[in-house]
Amino acid sequence: MKYSTAATALLISAAAAAPTIDYTPPGGWESIKYPDGTGENLHEYPAPPGGWENVKYPPGTGENLPYYPPTGEAPKDCPAPPASPFKFTSTYHVVATPDQVVNGTTPTGGLEGAQGFYDLGINSDLDLICWSIKLTGFRGDYSSPADTATHIHEAAFGASGPPRIAFPNPVGNEQEAVSYGCQVGPFVTGLEGPDGNDTGLGFKVAEIEANPAGFFADVHSSLAVPGAVRGQLA
Ligand SMILES: *[C@@H]1O[C@H](CO)[C@@H](O)[C@H](O)[C@H]1NC(C)=O
Ligand SMILES: *[C@@H]1O[C@H](CO)[C@@H](O)[C@H](O)[C@H]1NC(C)=O
DSSP states (O other): OOOOOHHHHHHHHHHHHOOOOOOOTTTTTOOOOOOSSSSSGGSSOOOOOTTTOOOOOOTTTTGGGGGGTTTOOOOOOOOOOOSOOOOSSSSEEEEEBGGGEEEHHHHHHHTTTTTEEEEEEEETTTTTEEEEEEESSSSSSSOOOOSSSEEEEEEEEEEEOOOOEEEEEOOOOOOOEEEEEEEEEEOSSSOOOSSSSSSTTOOOOOOHHOGGGEEEEEEEEEEEEEEEEEEEEE
16 A cells, blocks of 8 residues: 555554554453453452451561661561671772882882772682772773783782782773672682692682781783782781
């Protein structure tokens, strides 16, 4: 069928003006069998003992939502949550700065204007580490011979040392880039040490807990290959 532009415009305006659907199924609406529990036969669901008004909804759902104060404070009769299977045996809050970056033992100055905030949680029983990393003022490309350019290295303040854990590089822009997640050992950095093994081989997060001053967090940039920022874990 062919329509002229005017006829098409008329059809569109007619459709917009008449949104109701005029349809009756064969046999009429009364003949339709709805699946159990839907539509017409909902009234066949008997009310629970005491009636619908007396149903106690689980906290946080349905009828009693207004009882949840916006502060997040639980109501008095709220049952205590089950004990969490997850816990950290230690946590670290590291502020990484350019001035702490060294190559060997020579300060390099890092990447001026950059900063790193590394919030780390360790469960040494599970050999688990979780991280929330935020970089500000990071520029250039991530640059490292390891799998990623965001690491925990083993070395004392003022000295270089091998990466033991590689985190996914933060994603974002120069104002703010973030990375978060958790990983469990065995750890792989993708960097071969002098013995030919991956520098993460055999590493356990318990070693960090035993001597946090012997480890630092950092990130490497193409504009500051030895490190853009660095922060000692203790
Ligand atoms: C590293 O590799 C060497 C062989 O090159 C091996 O003897 C050594 O045990 C390895 N180190 C670890 C920590 O597994
Ligand atoms: C670190 O210092 C060594 C020795 O001075 C030098 O050969 C190397 O290029 C430096 N590394 C970087 C990434 O600047």
